[in-house]
Amino acid sequence: MTENIIDLKQITVDFKDGENRVKAVNDVDLQVEKGDIYGIVGYSGAGKSTLVRVVNLLQKPTAGKVIVNNQELLKLNPVDLRKARTKIGMIFQHFNLMKSRTILGNVEYPLLKTKLTKKQREEKATELLKLVGLASRKDDYPRQLSGGQKQRVAIARALANNPDILISDEATSALDPKTTLSILNLLKRLNRELGLTIVLITHEMQAVKEICNHVAVMQKGKIVERGNIEAIFSTPQKPLTQEFINVATNVGPAVEKVVKNPSFKALTQNQQLVQLNFIGKSTEEPIISTLAKQFGVDGNILFANVEQLHDETLGFMILVLTGQEERIKQAITFLQENQVRVKLLNQAVESEANG
Ligand SMILES: Nc1ncnc2c1ncn2[C@@H]1O[C@H](COP(=O)(O)OP(=O)(O)OP(=O)(O)O)[C@@H](O)[C@H]1O
Missing domain, CATH: 3.40.50.300 (P-loop containing nucleotide triphosphate hydrolases)
Structure with a gap:
């Protein structure tokens, strides 16, 4: 005890x-x-x-x-x-x-x-x-x-x-x-x-x-x-x-940079900027290739960091997902079902662009 x-x-x-x-x-x-x-x-x-x-x-x-x-x-x-x-x-x-x-x-x-x-x-x-x-x-x-x-x-x-x-x-x-x-x-x-x-x-x-x-x-x-x-x-x-x-995982500054990057100002319906956090087993899965194979969604990595905390592995990523709008939604649901936390960043980009 x-x-x-x-x-x-x-x-x-x-x-x-x-x-x-x-x-x-x-x-x-x-x-x-x-x-x-x-x-x-x-x-x-x-x-x-x-x-x-x-x-x-x-x-x-x-x-x-x-x-x-x-x-x-x-x-x-x-x-x-x-x-x-x-x-x-x-x-x-x-x-x-x-x-x-x-x-x-x-x-x-x-x-x-x-x-x-x-x-x-x-x-x-x-x-x-x-x-x-x-x-x-x-x-x-x-x-x-x-x-x-x-x-x-x-x-x-x-x-x-x-x-x-x-x-x-x-x-x-x-x-x-x-x-x-x-x-x-x-x-x-x-x-x-x-x-x-x-x-x-x-x-x-x-x-x-x-x-x-x-x-x-x-x-x-x-x-x-x-x-x-x-x-x-x-x-x-x-x-x-x-x-x-x-701040501790460097994700904060990375998101800030990406959101302010002019090349993401005009994201189309076929693009979704996402932040992914994942733990344990899901860090070992080939997430990006699964998204491509299963959903026809391409993931372009803008930032990635893996942290080892005692016995646990934590992963942090910022990606641009490109594909059909509906397929992107399915891909995100798939990630969430696999214990990956997904934060959508398109809105943050829009509000940055609108001042
Ligand atoms: N002896 C004191 N008399 C009056 N106010 C105090 C006193 N000590 C602390 N405070 C107030 O209590 C609050 C908490 O202070 P405390 O020093 O515990 O915070 P902290 O989180 O340790 O921050 P820091 O790292 O700046 O010390 C603050 O508003 C501080 O101004």
Whole structure:
């Protein structure tokens, strides 16, 4: 049986903003299973940071229950709450390292409040630096490191008290794509090797795609959609989720380009511009040749992308279908019957052409 390591129930967080009240989080439930890498995606101001700060009570909710590791945090006394909090590590966009301390000193810092001796602290910090691949830099200072290296130090520091949960709040947002990927891969390895549960807050679905098994999409203080990563990527329900996925799979920019392309301005009745999304087995079928053979409909590929998500293959394509109008309709029905999601784009082209 799976176990929820984080269980947020009906969480609301209100802020006073001058005369106004801002509902940063509005009646949100969130369950994260032990061992999950759970992504929370949303644009700036959606309430992601506020929601996850509730997990360790850095932010006290206005209403709701916070259950972490089967403990109801709002009911704990200060000593037990402090103990519970040490089991929740956190990393941030700007690393928050102490400039005047060495790398080792930074990682050792959370251990100063423990009963460990100086020697034990140094051993533990060195071991953690080894884990993130930075043992050789232990005597350097943060200013001597690159952004990616600084984030590795921050990760080592967040692991000092052997947490069960690591919260990553836009931890890769200030990094270039290659460094981002290396940090995400490190998080994935820590999840696997240490059994660490990770909550990843981000405004980029690409990051979620790399490592998460679950994702929730937030908008205006609410979770508008959630699910396992394959389901969300293959059958997103809400326009906002679709928008994030279109960007992550490059389909969005491709559609925009195609729709604006003057050569598609005058599509005839015998042409249909379509976007296809397909999952699993249907990615292996020779779709285009089937359309030609079975329906006499030609498919001209304008864009194609295949994404591997864990064990699932997802395909994204933009095509111009050319053939008799009725046959095109039949071909589209055939695609839909074969688990291919079809979006017709002719109207988008027309509205673009009409300004
Ligand atoms: N301490 C605060 N006082 C007043 N309003 C706040 C406070 N913290 C957050 N807010 C407001 O709550 C809303 C949600 O903010 P939050 O930082 O949680 O969003 P976010 O999705 O994490 O976005 P970002 O990535 O920009 O931080 C915003 O409207 C923000 O202005």
